[in-house]
Amino acid sequence: MKLTLTQRLSLVFAVLLLVCGGTSAWLQVRSSQMHELEVVQGLSRDLARHIAHDTVLMDSNGLMPGAVRELFSQLMLVNPSVEVYLLDTEGRIVGNAAPEGRMRRDNVDLAPIRQLLNGQPLPILGDDPRSVDGRKVFSAAPLQVNGKAAGYLYVVLLSEEHDRYAERGATSAALNTALLSIAVVALLCLIAGLTAFNLITRPLRRLTDTVSRFDIDGAPPPLPATSTPVDKSTDADEIAILDATFRHMQNRLGEQWRSLTRQDQERRELVANISHDLRTPLASLHGYLETLSLKDATLSPEDRRRYLGIALDQSRKVGGLAQSLLELVRLEHGFVQPVLERFSLIDLVQDIFQKFELSAEARQVELKAGFVPNLPTVWADLGLIERVLTNLVDNALRHTPQGGEIELDLKFQGSGVDVTVSDTGPGIAPELREGLFLRPFNIGGSRRDGGLGLRIVHRILQLHGRQIQLVDVTGRGATFHFSLPVDQQTAEQWLAQSMNRNHADK
Structure with a gap:
């Protein structure tokens, strides 16, 4: 099934609107997520520093496993949305409170940690030890023993519990309202666009109907009383200019058709009258020549000369008419x-x-x-x-x-x-x-x-x-x-x- 121009424009507009609406929704959700991450990381940026300052996790012999596990358990019990890890100076995980088999990484990239400690703009995403390729916002603080760097305290601010809760709330009222708003706006834009396309292409459909009714082989319609010339310097749109140009062309074709009809009629009259003017002297010429041929022996010299003179006069008339006609043809055809x-x-x-x-x-x-x-x-x-x-x-x-x-x-x-x-x-x-x-x-x-x-x-x-x-x-x-x-x-x-x-x- 072939689609009309209006239908094709409407389809393209609907597809573009769908793509733009989907992109807008994705950008809105993405912006909301990034804003949430920035807020969470901004509020908890110094959490690791406070923990490291108030709690002894290492002594001169190194890590204190009991103290570490007890602290981690207490923190995760008070705030289930955080996960706490202890890293050495190379980023290897040397302490955690994760259940058995939940760890997916043995080390954490230190580059995001250095960015956070250097005060880079938030949010900054770091490695999630419980995911192969996941990245989350975090808080970090350096650890020292006897004035020497001993590692880092690494706190993931959005734990697995937070992710599971967020997934269960994916169809929350706020998200539904946002999606519904985007859908309503897209629907209104679609209706407005289809209406606009219909109004814009109406002159084109009218012109198409006029062109379809135009019969190039038949008599053109009568010209209007006044014909407006085509002026492309005005603010008229292209369809209006096309419509005016076609009407001007139709008028010109009508004028040419009438001119050709008039010329054809004149040509017919010319041929008919030339035939009439040639027939009279030719008939006279033939009659006198036939008389001379049949009665040559009985005609007196005076009659013979008179008949020949009349025949010559008629011959000159035919010759003059033929010469004039040839001259007119050469003039009218540009020779x-x-x-x-x-x-x-x-x-x-x-x-x-x-x-x-x-x-x-x-x-x-x-x-x-x-x-x-x-x-x-x-x-x-x-x-x-x-x-x-x-x-x-x-x-x-x-x-x-x-x-x-x-x-x-x-x-x-x-x-x-x-x-x-x-x-x-x-x-x-x-x-x-x-x-x-x-x-x-x-x-x-x-x-x-x-x-x-x-x-x-x-x-x-x-x-x-x-x-x-x-x-x-x-x-x-x-x-x-x-x-x-x-x-x-x-x-x-x-x-x-x-x-x-x-x-x-x-």
């Missing part, structure tokens, strides 16, 4: 990147007017250019900007009636040159302006020529970091406006920003 250089817009406008001079005369449309002297040069891609102006003038020429005019104005404004292309045609109806530069062929079933050229213009200026706008000018038809930078630094900044936006969109 074309602007190469910035300094050039004169005035010279470029003159070249473009020369290109359309014959077409304008045939349509009886006047081409006008307006600019101030000493107009500064601009930084941009010469070939791409030429394509922009060519598309705009060609579009205006096809929609300007006979006797109308097309005007191209250049005006220096701050850090750039404003370019405005206007005509005296009917303009663009308000219902057709939505998505003017994104939907190249029709909106709501209304046919619009030149839309693919406007989309190419829009994409080229996007690559330069600029935008084209359709503006309303009194007395004019369709009027398009954009600007180009006059210094290299500004142009490179716009270009860099445009590349960053393109990478973000992808």
Whole structure:
């Protein structure tokens, strides 16, 4: 069975609490024992010295066994918690009142005795003669005979009788109360910890539920009215930051999903309208070529030339549409990147007017250019900007009636040159302006020529970091406006920003 994060955290916390509670209980018991040993040894520290001072245990011939045994028996009878031993100068036990077979050691380590006699901090534990490896608090005093060291009086302050009584009282009320207190505190801490973990992980569980309901393949939920940005500099905890980050990511995915849906719809419209625009000239081209093939012997030279001329016109339309489509694909998929250089817009406008001079005369449309002297040069891609102006003038020429005019104005404004292309045609109806530069062929079933050229213009200026706008000018038809930078630094900044936006969109 797999445990949830909350359950794992609770289990780890319970184990740590158990370990800490057990360690605390052990330390408390150990501290209590050490305190008791210190108190007992402190109170009885001079017991051996008083006994040695008031009792004669040795004479010039050495140990007085009778006196020793009588004294030891009296002391242990009066105070059963003590055991008295007589040691020589090497620490060997030379006198005791222990029952037969109860002794486990023949000598006692003198190092703790010297520490006690030198006034070292208590408690000091010495060897227990009635245990193989036991150590207990003691009192000790040196013995002398005729002014010479003869050994030590060694008094164990907690005898075997004391140990047996302590074992019988191991479940005393005091100990039970201490253990019960520790258990109650541990239980309260466990309840508080589990409650805290539940509160802390609640946002994480809510986020998990949100993530589990998120369908990456389906339509994302609608965006909230306002979206709070993620700010990691605030005092919000990590889970709150994670929740805000996920919601921000969900919003971004929703925006991208909607953008991709819109682009897919536009792509479908593009394919459908391209198919429509290709079908008409191709059908006309095929019809006239088929007529020439079937009626070649009966056609007069004038009809043959007329049919060939119409077929060539339709072929040029198909070729132009295919070229525009290829150019748009290269622009939108990043195959074309602007190469910035300094050039004169005035010279470029003159070249473009020369290109359309014959077409304008045939349509009886006047081409006008307006600019101030000493107009500064601009930084941009010469070939791409030429394509922009060519598309705009060609579009205006096809929609300007006979006797109308097309005007191209250049005006220096701050850090750039404003370019405005206007005509005296009917303009663009308000219902057709939505998505003017994104939907190249029709909106709501209304046919619009030149839309693919406007989309190419829009994409080229996007690559330069600029935008084209359709503006309303009194007395004019369709009027398009954009600007180009006059210094290299500004142009490179716009270009860099445009590349960053393109990478973000992808």
